[in-house]
Every structure is written in C-alpha cells, then in structure tokens.
Amino acid sequence: MRVLGVDPGLTRCGLGVVDGGRGREVGCVAVGVARTPPEAELPERLRDVADEVERWLDEHRPEVVAVERVFSQHNVRTVMGTAQVSGVVALAAARRGLPVAFHTPSEVKAAISGSGRADKRQVTTMITKILGLAAPPKPADAADALALAVCHLWRAPMADRMAAAQARSAELARNHRAKLKAAQQAAQRSAPRTGGFPR
Amino acid sequence: MRVLGVDPGLTRCGLGVVDGGRGREVGCVAVGVARTPPEAELPERLRDVADEVERWLDEHRPEVVAVERVFSQHNVRTVMGTAQVSGVVALAAARRGLPVAFHTPSEVKAAISGSGRADKRQVTTMITKILGLAAPPKPADAADALALAVCHLWRAPMADRMAAAQARSAELARNHRAKLKAAQQAAQRSAPRTGGFPR
Numbered sequence: 001m002r003v004l005g006v007d008p009g010l011t012r013c014g015l016g017v018v019d020g021g022r023g024r025e026v027g028c029v030a031v032g033v034a035r036t037p038p039e040a041e042l043p044e045r046l047r048d049v050a051d052e053v054e055r056w057l058d059e060h061r062p063e064v065v066a067v068e069r070v071f072s073q074h075n076v077r078t079v080m081g082t083a084q085v086s087g088v089v090a091l092a093a094a095r096r097g098l099p100v101a102f103h104t105p106s107e108v109k110a111a112i113s114g115s116g117r118a119d120k121r122q123v124t125t126m127i128t129k130i131l132g133l134a135a136p137p138k139p140a141d142a143a144d145a146l147a148l149a150v151c152h153l154w155r156a157p158m159a160d161r162m163a164a165a166q167a168r169s170a171e172l173a174r175n176h177r178a179k180l181k182a183a184q185q186a187a188q189r190s191a192p193r194t195g196g197f198p199r
Numbered sequence: 200m201r202v203l204g205v206d207p208g209l210t211r212c213g214l215g216v217v218d219g220g221r222g223r224e225v226g227c228v229a230v231g232v233a234r235t236p237p238e239a240e241l242p243e244r245l246r247d248v249a250d251e252v253e254r255w256l257d258e259h260r261p262e263v264v265a266v267e268r269v270f271s272q273h274n275v276r277t278v279m280g281t282a283q284v285s286g287v288v289a290l291a292a293a294r295r296g297l298p299v300a301f302h303t304p305s306e307v308k309a310a311i312s313g314s315g316r317a318d319k320r321q322v323t324t325m326i327t328k329i330l331g332l333a334a335p336p337k338p339a340d341a342a343d344a345l346a347l348a349v350c351h352l353w354r355a356p357m358a359d360r361m362a363a364a365q366a367r368s369a370e371l372a373r374n375h376r377a378k379l380k381a382a383q384q385a386a387q388r389s390a391p392r393t394g395g396f397p398r
Binding site: 041043044046079080083084086091095099102 | 243298
C-alpha cells in the first residue's frame with residue numbers, strides 16, 4: 001500500500017510518500033516540502049499548497065492520505081492556518097475518492113519511536129533508520145510527513161482489526177437484543193392476563 | 200459590486216449573495232445554507248461544502264468573497280472544522296482569482312447594528328430590515344452570511360481609503376528618510392574632517 005503523509009503547514013507543508021510491504025517493511029518513495037511565502041495572502045497560500053499536493057497525488061498515486069490531526073495549541077494564528085491547510089488537503093483527497101486518515105502527533109511518535117513523548121530530533125533519527133535513508137530528511141516537516149505515512153502503514157492493520165471487532169461486537173449485541181425482545185413478547189402472549197379492571 | 204458572504208461551518212455553512220449600489224444601497228440576491236450530516240466523514244463533508252460553494256460561485260458570479268474570520272473559541276473541535284471549511288472556501292475563491300476578505304464577528308456586528316456586542320437575534324433583525332426582506336432569514340447562519348456580505352460592502356470603501364492613506368503615509372516617510380540621508384551625506388562631504396590619527 002502506498003501512503004502520502006502530510007504534515008500540514010502554510011509556511012512549510014511536509015510531504016512524504018511511503019510504500020508498505022509485508023509486515024513492517026516500508027520504503028521511501030519521495031519526500032519534500034511545499035513552501036509558501038508568509039507575506040503572501042492566505043487564499044493564494046492555500047491555493048499554492050493545494051496545487052503542490054495535487055501534483056504529488058498525480059505523480060505518486062497514493063492509495064491513502066495520512067494527515068496530522070491538528071489541535072488548538074499555543075499559537076492560535078498558526079493553528080488556524082494549519083487547520084485550513086489540512087482542510088484543503090482532505091478536500092483534494094476526497095475529490096479523488098482517496099481515504100484520508102488523521103493521526104495525532106503522539107500516535108505518530110508512539111508508532112515510530114515507541115514513545116508518545118519523543119522529540120522532533122528523535123523522530124527524525126528513527127525515521128531515517130526505519131526507511132534506511134542515506135541522510136536525515138530536512139526540514140523536520142519532511143521527516144514528520146514520512147513518519148505519518150509509516151505510522152499509518154503500521155497502525156492501519158490494527159485499526160482495521162479493531163473496526164472489524166467493533167462491528168462484530170455491535171452485531172452480536174443487536175442479535176442478543178432482538179432475541180431478548182422476541183422472548184419477552186412470546187412470554188407476554190402465553191402468560192395469563194393479570195391486573196386491569198375486574199370484569 | 201456583488202459579494203458572496205460565507206459563515207463557515209461543517210453542519211451548517213451560511214451563504215448569502217448581496218449586491219451593493221451607491222452609498223449604502225444593498226439588495227439581497229440569494230440566501231441559503233450548505234448542510235452536511237455530522238455522521239459523515241470529514242473529507243466528504245469538506246468536499247460537499249466546497250461543491251456547494253462552487254455552485255454558488257458559478258450561479259451568482261460574485262466579485263468578492265467575504266468570509267467570517269475564525270477564532271479559537273470554546274469548542275476546539277468545532278473551531279477546527281470551521282477553520283477547515285473557511286480554508287476550502289478561500290481555496291475555491293483563489294482558484295477563480297476572486298479576492299477574499301475576512302471579517303471578524305465583531306466587525307460584522309458593528310457594521311450592521313452599530314454595536315460589536317449585538318446578539319444573534321439583533322443581527323437577524325437588522326439584516327432583515329437593511330435588506331428589506333419579507334421574513335427573517337433562517338437559520339441564523341444564513342442571516343450571518345448576508346450580514347457578512349453587507350459588512351464587506353459597507354466597510355470596503357473605508358478599508359480602501361485606509362489602505363490608500365497608509366500607502367501615501369509610507370511613501371511620505373520613505374521620501375523624508377531619503378532626503379534626510381542625502382542631507383546628512385552632503386553635510387559629511389562638506390564638513391572638515393575631525394578625529395582620526397593626526398597627520
């Protein structure tokens with residue numbers, strides 16, 4: 001499975017394409033950053049990032065897009081821009097019928113380094129090792145995009161199994177409730193009437 | 200000038216088209232809401248809102264898009280969705296070469312009702328009166344979209360004048376600094392040398 005990882009941002013939007021093989025086999029296909037100048041207008045910046053993401057989708061044909069889930073953190077202005085970029089990326093994927101998965105930064109860190117609290121440098125070191133790259137991807141946004149893609153590849157089978165288990169458990173519960181209701185109705189039909197006004 | 204006002208939202212995205220005439224003359228062209236089901240996936244919801252906005256742009260051909268500026272408020276989840284919708288709306292406008300203006304809720308309230316603290320009902324009442332509508336637009340998101348468009352029409356001339364005044368003042372300051380520098384350099388050339396090693 002081929003995944004495009006996106007670390008959304010207006011000034012630097014990290015992009016990384018990773019192929020997944022059997023088990024935990026992963027290989028780097030492409031990595032880079034889409035940049036827009038901070039002095040440009042917001043709509044033009046969003047358009048330029050979206051255009052670059054479309055080019056990556058055209059060129060690399062991923063089957064899934066994995067995007068970092070944005071939280072409202074310290075810097076409100078940055079977060080809004082980041083959320084807007086994640087929106088236009090999700091839109092580009094949806095318009096091509098591609099599924100989009102959102103992963104939180106701590107899910108990515110945990111998947112890559114075994115700890116949800118790993119710092120940026122540790123993530124870069126680990127992703128360089130995992131993908132067997134000759135040099136650490138730069139800037140950190142590019143490394144994060146690859147980490148997102150790998151995180152998705154490694155989490156997806158587990159997520160699918162969990163979704164299947166949840167669906168099965170919901171079905172069992174539904175069947176159980178239906179049987180219970182049928183049994184109650186049967187009991188009511190066969191039981192002698194009690195209560196009510198005396199005739 | 201024709202303005203499309205957009206009150207961004209995932210569940211309800213308000214849309215209102217207003218024509219501006221001379222002075223404060225305004226007329227309602229169209230008003231409505233794009234809705235997406237909360238149980239749908241985020242990328243599909245963003246695509247559906249974006250598609251509907253594109254239809255409004257095709258049908259009504261506004262010259263400007265006015266969007267509510269999103270702040271990080273109480274509900275982080277809602278804010279993220281709202282920011283993402285505002286991103287895809289700005290993208291749609293940018294791809295058609297249309298300018299996008301962002302106005303804060305208090306700018307809209309102040310423009311429409313004279314007070315930045317007006318409540319939703321007051322804004323609806325005022326916009327109904329201003330546009331001479333037979334009935335108040337519903338839901339509130341639709342009324343807000345019209346208010347945004349009117350706010351833009353009424354603020355735009357002032358914003359243009361302010362931008363022109365700022366540009367002129369920056370030019371004056373630049374000229375002044377250039378003259379000052381030239382005068383200093385002339386003074387240095389004509390003044391007798393002081394300091395340095397004695398010959």
